[in-house]
Amino acid sequence: MSFDALADKQNADGGWPYRRGSSWTEPTAYAALAMLAAGEKARARKAIAWLRGLEGADGGWRPRPGVEDSTWVTALVALVPREEFGAAAHDRAVGWLVDVTGAESGAVVRLRSWLLGEAPNPDARFAGWPWMEGSAAWVEPTALAILALEREPERRNARLRAAEGRRFLMNRRCSSGGWNHGSTHAVGYATKEYPESTGRALAALAGEPKAALERSIGLARGFLDESRSADAINWLRLGLTAQGAPLERYRPPEEVVYRMVPEIALDLLLSAGPAGYSLLLGNPAAGGRR
Amino acid sequence: MTHAVTRRKWIAGAAGAATMAAGCARPSAPRAASVSIVRAPAYDQTLYDTVRRVLALQRLEVSGRHVVIKPNLVEYEPESAINTSPLVVHAALEGFRALGAASVRIAEGPGHRRNTLDLAEAAGYFRLVPHFEDLFVDLNLDDVSAVPLPRPFSRLKRLYLPHTVLGADLVVSLAKMKTHHWVGATLSMKNLFGTVPGGVYGWPKNVLHWAGIDESVADLHSVYGRQFAMVDGVVGMEGNGPIQGKARPVGVLVAGRDPVAVDATCCRIMRIDPLRLGYLRMAAESGAPLAEAHIRQTGENIAAVATQFELVPEFRALRLEGG
Numbered sequence: 163m164s165f166d167a168l169a170d171k172q173n174a175d176g177g178w179p180y181r182r183g184s185s186w187t188e189p190t191a192y193a194a195l196a197m198l199a200a201g202e203k204a205r206a207r208k209a210i211a212w213l214r215g216l217e218g219a220d221g222g223w224r225p226r227p228g229v230e231d232s233t234w235v236t237a238l239v240a241l242v243p244r245e246e247f248g249a250a251a252h253d254r255a256v257g258w259l260v261d262v263t264g265a266e267s268g269a270v271v272r273l274r275s276w277l278l279g280e281a282p283n284p285d286a287r288f289a290g291w292p293w294m295e296g297s298a299a300w301v302e303p304t305a306l307a308i309l310a311l312e313r314e315p316e317r318r319n320a321r322l323r324a325a326e327g328r329r330f331l332m333n334r335r336c337s338s339g340g341w342n343h344g345s346t347h348a349v350g351y352a353t354k355e356y357p358e359s360t361g362r363a364l365a366a367l368a369g370e371p372k373a374a375l376e377r378s379i380g381l382a383r384g385f386l387d388e389s390r391s392a393d394a395i396n397w398l399r400l401g402l403t404a405q406g407a408p409l410e411r412y413r414p415p416e417e418v419v420y421r422m423v424p425e426i427a428l429d430l431l432l433s434a435g436p437a438g439y440s441l442l443l444g445n446p447a448a449g450g451r452r
Numbered sequence: 453m454t455h456a457v458t459r460r461k462w463i464a465g466a467a468g469a470a471t472m473a474a475g476c477a478r479p480s481a482p483r484a485a486s487v488s489i490v491r492a493p494a495y496d497q498t499l500y501d502t503v504r505r506v507l508a509l510q511r512l513e514v515s516g517r518h519v520v521i522k523p524n525l526v527e528y529e530p531e532s533a534i535n536t537s538p539l540v541v542h543a544a545l546e547g548f549r550a551l552g553a554a555s556v557r558i559a560e561g562p563g564h565r566r567n568t569l570d571l572a573e574a575a576g577y578f579r580l581v582p583h584f585e586d587l588f589v590d591l592n593l594d595d596v597s598a599v600p601l602p603r604p605f606s607r608l609k610r611l612y613l614p615h616t617v618l619g620a621d622l623v624v625s626l627a628k629m630k631t632h633h634w635v636g637a638t639l640s641m642k643n644l645f646g647t648v649p650g651g652v653y654g655w656p657k658n659v660l661h662w663a664g665i666d667e668s669v670a671d672l673h674s675v676y677g678r679q680f681a682m683v684d685g686v687v688g689m690e691g692n693g694p695i696q697g698k699a700r701p702v703g704v705l706v707a708g709r710d711p712v713a714v715d716a717t718c719c720r721i722m723r724i725d726p727l728r729l730g731y732l733r734m735a736a737e738s739g740a741p742l743a744e745a746h747i748r749q750t751g752e753n754i755a756a757v758a759t760q761f762e763l764v765p766e767f768r769a770l771r772l773e774g775g
Binding site for chain 2: 180181183184186188225226228229230231233234265292293294296297298300302303342343348349351353356358390391392393394421
């Protein structure tokens with residue numbers, strides 16, 4: 163994808179739409195990272211200014227203007243480098259991520275379950291992140307929160323939450339070795355994995371022992387060969403790179419259509435080499451952050 | 453600019469209407485409804501005439517109106533019985549156009565997969581619906597407004613909902629006839645979950661699960677204004693639906709202006725007791741017809757097309773007596 167394809171979609175308010183129309187936090191955060199990787203500081207700063215206006219009263223970030231609740235997009239905002247975003251706002255985003263867990267592993271639900279004499283919920287053993295507070299944790303918001311918190315090595319509580327988040331991801335791995343939205347079973351039946359979720363989880367699990375992820379990495383390689391989804395290809399590339407798999411020669415198939423701003427921005431970031439990868443994985447060596 | 457102002461007024465009006473509807477909703481005496489059951493033995497070109505016949509039976513007036521068709525598009529399984537057939541969707545699109553609708557759009561917000569257009573492509577929508585991409589709105593990423601729920605069934609006090617649906621003159625829930633492992637059956641009312649924006653609530657829209665699935669279905673049914681329900685029962689899904697069940701051919705389309713009556717009729721065709729489905733009971737509190745005596749069937753009668761759907765053990769108590 164060309165840089166212009168992304169730049170042309172920037173709205174006058176500084177944000178980006180998902181495809182066209184009004185600005186949302188998710189595409190704007192990815193586009194801001196792509197602009198930083200491309201050295202387009204003016205566009206990035208305009209985007210960052212728009213993002214800063216979306217902070218909620220609780221220190222989290224709202225997904226778009228007009229929505230009052232803070233959501234998972236806070237992790238994407240926390241991926242914007244502290245020195246670019248502003249230290250105080252960045253730290254509030256990180257603080258929000260540290261504090262928020264899926265409701266199933268929260269004290270209220272655990273106490274209720276204990277009082278009712280219910281068997282412990284195996285899915286609540288490890289705290290992940292929800293899409294929105296008051297609901298359960300899922301794979302994608304957890305993977306993105308881990309990516310954000312791994313970049314805060316000086317904050318002990320961030321390290322601890324990220325480590326528990328990785329255990330959450332391992333616990334939600336499908337029997338095939340891949341991941342989906344976060345359910346390994348539905349009414350006793352094993353569920354199918356998704357390519358894009360498998361890529362996201364592998365990106366967040368950088369540094370985990372290779373033996374534990376061998377099957378997952380093999381599955382992701384197969385997905386990458388077969389997939390024609392821009393989103394899936396982006397995340398598989400990132401996930402496999404995070405796992406140290408060489409992809410220098412990989413080029414997406416020509417028939418892949420990059421329609422959405424997050425797809426275009428991620429492709430540009432991945433095409434930017436170490437400068438792009440480091441904005442997502444935190445380490446230009448791209449083979450584990452710990 | 454004129455269009456934008458009009459649209460905002462529409463949305464404000466829709467929200468207001470929803471507020472009023474919910475505020476004076478319960479309890480009421482059941483009203484009568486008409487539901488059409490029409491045979492549709494296969495996914496072929498005869499569906500176009502079949503859909504037109506259904507719309508004629510229902511005497512829908514949509515001339516000059518803006519219609520939004522909301523199919524059930526869930527997973528990447530082109531030959532499975534998970535998704536509403538794209539042929540049925542196209543037949544409905546053509547049917548509403550033939551009735552003089554000012555615009556007909558297709559809109560969906562899948563609950564698991566984020567790549568809605570990739571999903572639609574894999575499910576055959578691009579191939580079978582000409583200019584699909586121009587007609588389609590991804591409801592997960594549409595502009596939204598907060599709609600209050602003054603007397604909710606769930607614990608939610610408001611929902612952010614997409615402008616495309618709030619601004620429609622007629623919302624057509626074009627669902628699939630399936631069993632569902634959490635609520636028993638997913639038909640036209642449960643299909644409205646796909647109007648809740650993932651861009652706000654996530655994938656899945658788990659806030660609705662925590663608020664109560666049955667209750668959230670009933671809330672969604674209450675917030676939208678003029679609705680029309682059509683259920684693709686050409687081939688349904690039984691057992692562990694809505695994704696992992698088995699295909700179950702029934703060979704019907706079921707449609708009507710009252711989603712509660714349409715879903716109750718579908719249940720009876722599937723040999724499920726609609727009086728035992730939580731969200732149908734809740735919606736019936738506002739006077740929607742649930743009892744067979746209050747639903748006038750046109751086309752086929754239920755007995756002629758009844759097809760027992762296998763139920764997961766947790767839901768065997770839903771079986772219609774005598775089924």
